[in-house]
Amino acid sequence: MPRYDEILIGSGPAAYKLSNLLAKTDHRVLVIEGNQFGGTCPNYGCEPKIFLAGAARAVIQSQQLVGRGISHPAVLDWHQLMQTKLHRFNSWPAETKANIERTHDTISGYASLVDKHIVRVNGVNYEGERIIIATGQSPVVLPIIGNEFLHTSTEVLSLKDLPSRITIIGGGIVAMELATLVAAAGAKVTMLIHSNRILRAFPSQDVQKVVAAMEARGIRFEYNVTPEAIETADGGFVVQTDHGSFPTDYVIGATGRRPNLDRLHLERVGIKIDHQGIIVDEHLMTNIPGIYAVGDVVSRPEPKLTPVAEFEGQYLFDYLMGQEKAPIKYPVIGQATFSFPEVALAGVNPDQVIEDSAYQIHHQSLKYGSLKAGENDQTSELTLVYHDDHLVGVSAVGDHAADEVNYLIPMIGLKISRKQYQQVAIGIYPALGDNVGNWLK
Known part of the structure; x- marks a missing residue:
């Protein structure tokens, strides 16, 4: 029976991060993928989505500038856009698999657990000292007629x-x-x-x-x-x-999306799960020693996002290599919806503390600045949440909400006051982030 130091079930962002880190060691690693190598994000998730959104964004922005310098708004050619997208992304799964195969073994197929050290794929058993489950999520299919x-x-x-x-x-x-x-x-x-x-x-x-x-x-x-x-x-x-x-x-x-657990046969080894995924401890280990889970398949309160999955991949590598002994501690996590306008959030949601006197909430309209006025961005607004004179939350809506929240995430995580920020940074003017110092209380 082939034996490995680590068997990774899945090849999405968490597993791919971990596999790249393990490539720097002398460990023998097997990566198993039942779908497209690379997982959801680069193949049929955030990467192609944001690529397509680039053209959609340009069209909508041109529409809102009609009568303000634009005579004829742009028209999106869907067929042409899709051909461009397919040309860019169709090769990614094969390229990802090839990248992994430079240092690790790979198998295309769905894995199931036989016991706490053995995985079966395509009728063949493989033994791993450590098994890492990173099978992600898939869309929910409504149980309705048709x-x-x-x-x-x-x-x-x-x-x-x-x-x-x-x-x-x-x-x-x-x-x-x-x-x-x-x-x-x-x-x-x-x-x-x-x-x-x-x-x-x-x-x-x-x-x-x-x-x-x-x-x-x-x-x-x-x-x-x-x-x-x-x-x-x-x-x-x-x-x-x-x-x-x-x-x-x-x-x-x-x-919605649901964790990909059906084919794993976790019940054979008694791994605990709930409706959100696999239950893990503070070191990302399941209730079965030697079996870990990372990425969107994990049951956790933090948002199920690509950067969070990659963060877990890095943490688990450090923990397995003995470079990290402390429990995993998630940093401030930003999240956004790339609609138009965008909406974004990091830290404390103002809705959750609106009646709590320990927090102060400040709303700032951004639409009057020259950049926003030039784009006719009439929705742009920033909301700041303070606690004990520290910024603990930020939300934004507008054409560039994701970027605006990103500018403020370090100030939440580092607990930098407005005065401290102004002492160490002067932003580029006029640009999206030039008023960060003014945004802060």
């Missing part, structure tokens, strides 16, 4: 021809980003939301501005709607709900 007609973000991000009418079921980050993208390309978009609120991870005031801007561009939001079935009709489809029917040409399911 769900075979549902499409996921994976399919949308490689969709060669754009349907005229698109219905999106869901109101989370993926749903909002896809709605922004396909609407910018000319599709008529209807969003069906199960509750009365979307983007629950972000401040409600910021989200309201995003929705208002998207509605002004013709995107339709239907709240408190529960889909019950998808039926074929007149060459298209009809989404039947508890509040009426919605004719469409294409239905996207974006109701």
